[in-house]
Amino acid sequence: MALDDLYRELILDHYSHPRNRGEIPEPDIKVEGANPLCGDELSIYVKLTGTTISDVRFVGRGCSISQASASMMTEQIKGKTLEEARALSGRFKAMMHGEAVPEDELGDLMALQGVRKFPVRVKCATLSWVAVEQGMEEFEAGKGKVAAKATTERE
Amino acid sequence: MLSATIREDFPILSQRMNGKPLTYLDSAATSQKPQRVIDALVRYYREYNANVHRGIYKIAEQATQAYEASRVKVAAFINAPRPEELIFTRSTTEAINLVAYAWGRANVRAGDEIILTEMEHHSNLVPWQLLAAERQARLRFVPFDEQGMLQLHEFDRLLTDRTRLVALTHQSNVLGTINPIREIAAKAHAAGAKVLVDGAQSAPHMSVDVQALGADFFAFSAHKMCGPTGAGALWARYDILDAMPPFQGGGEMIMLVHLDKTTYKDPPYKFEAGTPNIADCIVWGEAVDYLKAIGMQAIRDHEQRLTVYAMRRLGEIPGLRLFGPESPMRRGGALSFELDVAHPHDVAQVLDQDGIAVRAGHHCAQPLHRALGVSATTRASLYLYNTEADIDTLVAGLYTVRNLFSPKTATAPKP
Numbered sequence: 001m002a003l004d005d006l007y008r009e010l011i012l013d014h015y016s017h018p019r020n021r022g023e024i025p026e027p028d029i030k031v032e033g034a035n036p037l038c039g040d041e042l043s044i045y046v047k048l049t050g051t052t053i054s055d056v057r058f059v060g061r062g063c064s065i066s067q068a069s070a071s072m073m074t075e076q077i078k079g080k081t082l083e084e085a086r087a088l089s090g091r092f093k094a095m096m097h098g099e100a101v102p103e104d105e106l107g108d109l110m111a112l113q114g115v116r117k118f119p120v121r122v123k124c125a126t127l128s129w130v131a132v133e134q135g136m137e138e139f140e141a142g143k144g145k146v147a148a149k150a151t152t153e154r155e
Numbered sequence: 156m157l158s159a160t161i162r163e164d165f166p167i168l169s170q171r172m173n174g175k176p177l178t179y180l181d182s183a184a185t186s187q188k189p190q191r192v193i194d195a196l197v198r199y200y201r202e203y204n205a206n207v208h209r210g211i212y213k214i215a216e217q218a219t220q221a222y223e224a225s226r227v228k229v230a231a232f233i234n235a236p237r238p239e240e241l242i243f244t245r246s247t248t249e250a251i252n253l254v255a256y257a258w259g260r261a262n263v264r265a266g267d268e269i270i271l272t273e274m275e276h277h278s279n280l281v282p283w284q285l286l287a288a289e290r291q292a293r294l295r296f297v298p299f300d301e302q303g304m305l306q307l308h309e310f311d312r313l314l315t316d317r318t319r320l321v322a323l324t325h326q327s328n329v330l331g332t333i334n335p336i337r338e339i340a341a342k343a344h345a346a347g348a349k350v351l352v353d354g355a356q357s358a359p360h361m362s363v364d365v366q367a368l369g370a371d372f373f374a375f376s377a378h379k380m381c382g383p384t385g386a387g388a389l390w391a392r393y394d395i396l397d398a399m400p401p402f403q404g405g406g407e408m409i410m411l412v413h414l415d416k417t418t419y420k421d422p423p424y425k426f427e428a429g430t431p432n433i434a435d436c437i438v439w440g441e442a443v444d445y446l447k448a449i450g451m452q453a454i455r456d457h458e459q460r461l462t463v464y465a466m467r468r469l470g471e472i473p474g475l476r477l478f479g480p481e482s483p484m485r486r487g488g489a490l491s492f493e494l495d496v497a498h499p500h501d502v503a504q505v506l507d508q509d510g511i512a513v514r515a516g517h518h519c520a521q522p523l524h525r526a527l528g529v530s531a532t533t534r535a536s537l538y539l540y541n542t543e544a545d546i547d548t549l550v551a552g553l554y555t556v557r558n559l560f561s562p563k564t565a566t567a568p569k570p
Contacts, residue, residue, distance in 0.1 A: 003504075003505060003508045003559075006504065007501075007505075007559060012559070012560065015560070016560070016561075038500050038515075038516060038531070039516065039517060039530040039531050041530070061530060062498060062530075063498040063499075063500040063501050064497065064498060064501045064560070065500075065501075118504065121500070121504070124500070
């Protein structure tokens with residue numbers, strides 16, 4: 001197992017220069033995600049225009065994989081509809097759990113595939129996705145603003 | 156320093172991890188085992204495996220004798236006045252739970268207080284939370300200062316005639332702090348309270364004398380002191396054990412059983428229901444013999460010198476913040492730290508590639524980390540088989556971490 005597989009340049013770049021970091025005042029969806037095993041914490045804020053994600057931001061603390069993955073997640077789902085975001089989340093999680101997924105569907109997210117070789121770190125990579133999915137699910141069920149909580153234990 | 160040939164006693168240390176020699180710095184989690192301990196375990200299963208205290212055939216007698224001989228050795232190791240005061244358990248955790256369940260339920264009532272500290276391992280916190288909730292008792296906590304030392308004036312303030320028990324760690328598994336048990340026990344006794352000492356991190360690393368400490372209960376385990384996993388012990392003064400109701404019910408602990416009532420054996424058997432962990436309890440005695448032959452003071456001296464060296468070398472690394480007392484006299488060899496450029500899990504992951512085993516996380520002490528204001532730390536912990544070369548490998552590995560996560564400020568260890 002080479003360390004380069006885990007700490008790809010793109011991941012380290014997102015870790016030291018996170019995209020879309022910060023809070024959104026009055027978000028349509030706010031989710032707090034936690035990985036109880038290692039203490040990674042994230043809060044994700046989503047602003048919607050209709051069913052399109054017009055803005056998404058996050059704050060949090062934790063390991064490089066959890067923070068970089070959250071940063072990449074915000075880049076990927078911004079501008080997508082809730083349905084498209086959910087589909088992407090499904091593909092990402094499938095890839096992280098070892099399923100073959102076409103590379104062009106995941107783009108930059110493929111940089112995280114090396115994490116699969118380090119099984120205890122997979123939950124670090126999926127935390128932001130599990131959290132945002134939970135938020136979207138509760139939003140659609142309740143048809144209103146939500147403040148949800150999610151943990152990787154749910155996965 | 157102890158001779159580096161001690162490493163040869165531990166076969167696992169000659170293994171390679173990820174193509175590198177294993178640098179084992181996680182002895183606060185569990186220690187490695189010398190060959191003679193491994194051999195003793197195999198010898199038991201090959202030569203005299205039998206249940207204890209019942210059989211009248213040769214190997215059953217042999218197993219019983221070995222089991223009781225180990226009790227004598229382990230009791231003597233902490234200078235217990237009588238071997239019958241030593242109860243074998245599964246772990247330190249089980250020993251503390253035994254006290255919380257059996258002594259606690261009989262002695263702690265509504266409105267009573269139990270004093271703990273903010274540096275406890277969860278195993279010396281959660282059992283008391285369970286007891287306090289059941290008995291409407293109250294837990295009080297002694298805080299620690301920025302040096303990781305208990306604030307004794309706070310302890311003085313918390314100690315009242317409502318205090319039933321003071322339960323605290325002898326040596327912190329995160330900060331390394333060695334607590335002044337003797338002073339605390341004297342004050343607690345003057346206030347009419349009992350004292351429980353969590354010795355999981357002290358018994359392996361220093362000479363322990365439960366009588367000199369003034370403890371009423373002392374809990375510790377085999378696997379952190381070169382013995383096998385699955386064996387622990389509770390020591391308590393005989394009069395306390397004699398007055399305590401049993402912990403678990405079943406075979407081994409009974410005198411006479413009728414359908415409606417049962418009379419129990421005397422301590423320690425009253426507290427050892429069911430077939431015990433015969434093999435591991437026997438082999439614990441072998442680990443005690445091994446450590447005694449080296450000498451506990453020699454082990455403490457070795458670790459203290461190594462701790463001084465490690466603190467100096469770690470202190471050279473930019474952005475590294477070490478927790479716990481600065482004085483090596485007041486601490487053991489658990490070295491927990493934070494590195495500004497990387498999260499503990501990333502630190503441990505990168506170190507693993509160099510064959511370095513450290514622990515990352517909250518080390519079963521979440522309230523302690525909350526008090527430090529961090530969510531997790533990286534911990535390197537030392538034992539008799541560690542050397543200055545191990546520390547050098549760790550320091551080099553930490554520079555690799557720094558340079559991976561902060562390439563623009565790349566630095567190298569001093570020669």
